[in-house]
Amino acid sequence: MAEHLLxxxxxxxxxxxxxxxxxxxxxxxxxxxxSAIIGPSGSGKSTLLNIIGLLDKPSSGAFQFLGExxxxxxxxxxxxxxxxxxxFVFQFHHLLPAFTAxxxxxxxxxxxxxxxxxxxxxxxxxxxxxxGMADKADAKATELSGGQQQRVAIARALVTDPPLVLADEPTxxxxxxxxxxxxxxLRLLNQxxxxxxxxxTHDQRLAERCDxxxxxxxxxxxxxxxxxxxxx
Amino acid sequence: MPFEIFIALRYLREARFQTFLxxxxxxxxxxxxxxxxxxxxxxxxxxxxTTLGSQPHVIVTRVEAPPLVLPDETHMIAALVEQPPARxxxxxxxxxxxxxxxxxxxxxxxxxxxxxxxxxxxxAASKNIALRGIIPDEYxxxxxxxxxxxxxxxxxxxxxxxxxxELAKDLxxxxxxxxxxxxxxxxxxxxxxxxxxxxxxxxxxRRWVLSSLRVAQTLLDMPGGVxxxxxxxxxxxxxxxxxxxxxxxxxxxxxxxxxxxKQLMTGLKSQSSxxxxxxxxxxxxxxxxxxxxxxxxxxxxxxxxxIMRAFGTSDRQVLGVFLLQGAILGSIGSVGGSALGAALAMxxxxxxxxxxxxxxxPVAVTAGLLGATALIAISVGIASAAFPAWRATQLDxxxxxxxx
Numbered sequence: 001m002a003e004h005l006l007x008x009x010x011x012x013x014x015x016x017x018x019x020x021x022x023x024x025x026x027x028x029x030x031x032x033x034x035s036a037i038i039g040p041s042g043s044g045k046s047t048l049l050n051i052i053g054l055l056d057k058p059s060s061g062a063f064q065f066l067g068e069x070x071x072x073x074x075x076x077x078x079x080x081x082x083x084x085x086x087x088f089v090f091q092f093h094h095l096l097p098a099f100t101a102x103x104x105x106x107x108x109x110x111x112x113x114x115x116x117x118x119x120x121x122x123x124x125x126x127x128x129x130x131x132g133m134a135d136k137a138d139a140k141a142t143e144l145s146g147g148q149q150q151r152v153a154i155a156r157a158l159v160t161d162p163p164l165v166l167a168d169e170p171t172x173x174x175x176x177x178x179x180x181x182x183x184x185x186l187r188l189l190n191q192x193x194x195x196x197x198x199x200x201t202h203d204q205r206l207a208e209r210c211d212x213x214x215x216x217x218x219x220x221x222x223x224x225x226x227x228x229x230x231x232x
Numbered sequence: 233m234p235f236e237i238f239i240a241l242r243y244l245r246e247a248r249f250q251t252f253l254x255x256x257x258x259x260x261x262x263x264x265x266x267x268x269x270x271x272x273x274x275x276x277x278x279x280x281x282t283t284l285g286s287q288p289h290v291i292v293t294r295v296e297a298p299p300l301v302l303p304d305e306t307h308m309i310a311a312l313v314e315q316p317p318a319r320x321x322x323x324x325x326x327x328x329x330x331x332x333x334x335x336x337x338x339x340x341x342x343x344x345x346x347x348x349x350x351x352x353x354x355x356a357a358s359k360n361i362a363l364r365g366i367i368p369d370e371y372x373x374x375x376x377x378x379x380x381x382x383x384x385x386x387x388x389x390x391x392x393x394x395x396x397x398e399l400a401k402d403l404x405x406x407x408x409x410x411x412x413x414x415x416x417x418x419x420x421x422x423x424x425x426x427x428x429x430x431x432x433x434x435x436x437x438r439r440w441v442l443s444s445l446r447v448a449q450t451l452l453d454m455p456g457g458v459x460x461x462x463x464x465x466x467x468x469x470x471x472x473x474x475x476x477x478x479x480x481x482x483x484x485x486x487x488x489x490x491x492x493x494k495q496l497m498t499g500l501k502s503q504s505s506x507x508x509x510x511x512x513x514x515x516x517x518x519x520x521x522x523x524x525x526x527x528x529x530x531x532x533x534x535x536x537x538x539i540m541r542a543f544g545t546s547d548r549q550v551l552g553v554f555l556l557q558g559a560i561l562g563s564i565g566s567v568g569g570s571a572l573g574a575a576l577a578m579x580x581x582x583x584x585x586x587x588x589x590x591x592x593x594p595v596a597v598t599a600g601l602l603g604a605t606a607l608i609a610i611s612v613g614i615a616s617a618a619f620p621a622w623r624a625t626q627l628d629x630x631x632x633x634x635x636x
Binding site for chain 2: 050053055056075076079080082083084087088090094096097098099107108110111112113114115116156160
């Protein structure tokens, strides 16, 4: 069995006095895995993704990431840890419009190092080439199509070589053809670079292309199954 | 290039119209502060130069005895008020006092003066004058007469005297010509004009006649004595404190120029207060302008800030991005404002002129003034950015990414 990347045990999340959004979540992700979280709107998928992405903290329970207790980690250290270990791909790409494609990809590197260094451009260009966007490196983010912007966003998520990429509806804003292309790209990068990918999606068709499907309903994991059909 | 500078510069460039407007506002604010400061400084320096051009910083005299009051039989009203005789005001041991005054910290020069009223006559013309006997080299350190000689030269030997430019006109005399001086003690002598001075004060130019100390002592009937010792201080505005120290040290009366020119001081203080109030509100307006632009930027870019936080940008870096924008706006605005202030000062100098074409008073935009204003502008820029920057650090990345 692959080594554990992260492990959540009995994780609960409350927002104020309202009923908990997540209850008793037990979840383990292996390094290099390719998993999907599915479920209806309001089921707690995004909250779970935010907790796994260290953007939010659980109200109770335990959470270890690469063997480290991230719940007790001081905020500044947690921010640095998140930057190094997790890449994010969002539904609406969220590229910074004032910057070119390559600058968007370089930003996480510059933020981590504290300053821009000449070798960063080479690294960013290499990742852009891997997502098929090398020829658009110097184009402004606003000059790119939706599919191209999402490819650049994927490059930005990968540039720090994180062991985990979280994707929140990464194809939700794209047409079917572009969605298939982006999903194929994510799958390719997962296989070639060994990066674990956890995606939240409403698209059952795309979920069926993942190795593992986790279904969240009413803040609980209703089912967590390997994708047998894919494996056969 | 550091991350914070890279992002801050790009954000300012991206919103270039907004950036231009706020830079213009900062520049106008800084320009007003520079020009107003130069104007008021110039005006005050001019007023002080005019006042102190013919006046010592402190005058030391004997303590005046109170007037003698003789009541009438009813003791209800004064029948006679008798002023103390002038003789009682003469300082006889003045050289010891002068030596003592020179040792007081802050005193740079002390000079003895024998002065009294007299009448100057030439032909049918006669004028009331103030005869002032001085030791030229000593007195020149108190009031720089040597640099204010308009005709002739600064010399007071034998029968030579110096007269003010107005008195020379009134008597119709010039350098090398003679006139007569008679005092109230019925002593009189004829003198030759060695030089004519202009101290920038019409009354002084009309009344003062400067002679050697010995000549004045003889004419005013105060052999070996003087009426005052005049003092110059290192710091003009320390004169009052030094006057108090002189009284404590010598027991004599010491009046500073500040005490003798209370109205001028009130005027200067009022000018300064008005200037500070105007500058304060200009600075507040500039600060509010910068703060509002950056606050709007934080709201507009909250999602981007959330994304940056998600990929590991620290609170300190987010804070730095917005504080730097404030500092950059303050710096560039202060450069533009300094140029504007200097241009306004030049325009004022060319417009505000005396009848002879000379400037009414100096409006100097100094490096010190520009440096101080730039420092204020940059500090205000950073301070104005503090609240927007803090707001940016308080954004929850998960919330802003989801909701914007």
